[in-house]
């Protein structure tokens with residue numbers, strides 16, 4: 001990135017050979033079913049260190065399969081962090097469970113273990129602990145609490161592939177972990193996900209149900225390829241600078257929140273998110289697993305360099321200690337002047353992202369007040385530190401941010 005170039009909030013890449021591989025799979029006849037699904041599941045379970053891993057049609061679809069797999073009956077109490085991705089509590093509520101929130105911490109932005117201790121009871125059927133933006137929550141503490149109360153623990157690992165606490169990968173601390181392979185995630189298979197489970201019997205039960213999902217069909221596949229191609233084009237540095245950046249600068253004041261999270265709207269919906277994970281996507285996932293190590297190493301080095309340079313001027317989301325390995329899917333700052341800073345950064349050529357996670361309690365009447373979640377929704381600003389940027393680029397970026405501060 002030379003100083004004159006603008007930088008997009010995120011860089012989304014079409015998985016290598018995605019169109020070619022789709023055509024080849026179609027010709028070979030292994031697009032929907034084939035051996036790569038089992039191969040991907042086995043490689044994933046081995047990497048994460050779980051007893052089993054099962055491909056699922058999406059992260060949210062994975063949660064639904066897990067609730068069914070655990071035999072949770074409507075009315076069962078499920079605790080979520082108030083600060084999170086709205087579809088998760090929305091799904092809990094719409095399936096008839098008794099949804100309860102716990103506030104988040106101000107540093108990791110994950111569920112506060114002390115607040116969980118106060119809220120949990122022996123009636124709590126399950127706790128969903130989310131690791132946000134690549135930084136694990138205090139999952140070791142949370143696991144002790146759920147164990148003491150006999151509640152199931154499900155980790156939302158949508159952002160946290162490969163992150164670890166005390167050398168133990170997230171997705172193995174409780175009964176299950178749920179990963180997403182949406183386009184912006186660390187492993188991108190143009191949708192889909194994986195659940196990791198602590199028992200082989202549970203894995204088999206979920207696999208049996210997941211395999212009964214209806215294949216999504218060619219129209220769905222074409223839509224997924226087209227959407228991902230669009231995202232990779234608009235976040236491509238050349239095209240971003242040739243048009244997208246200028247378009248973002250034309251958004252009228254007060255309208256910025258419409259495009260705050262992505263360049264198109266976020267959907268709180270299950271539409272297109274069920275069905276069956278495809279063998280074609282599993283092939284992309286296996287390829288992704290082979291290259292993701294270097295990508296994550298660059299991501300981490302860039303994030304640490306940026307945070308290091310700006311630490312005295314901006315508050316950042318941080319892991320709970322040196323025993324935590326983050327993948328920094330996103331670099332997350334917190335500022336009380338979010339809109340003004342985002343506007344100044346955009347003028348300086350730095351596109352940012354906000355309103356990805358929400359204070360979900362606001363979606364449900366009478367859910368209670370969660371001041372840290374509310375503050376996080378208003379203050380969290382994601383700063384780009386893409387893995388393909390060099391450390392010199394990061395220094396230029398840090399200079400631009402210092403100027404905007």
Ligand SMILES: Cc1ncc(COP(=O)(O)O)c(C=O)c1O
Pocket residue numbers: 058059060061084085087088130156158159179180181182191192193273
């Ligand atoms: C924290 C979190 N959990 C769950 C999900 C749902 O994943 P999916 O979009 O694959 O259903 C997302 C998606 O962005 C997320 O950010």
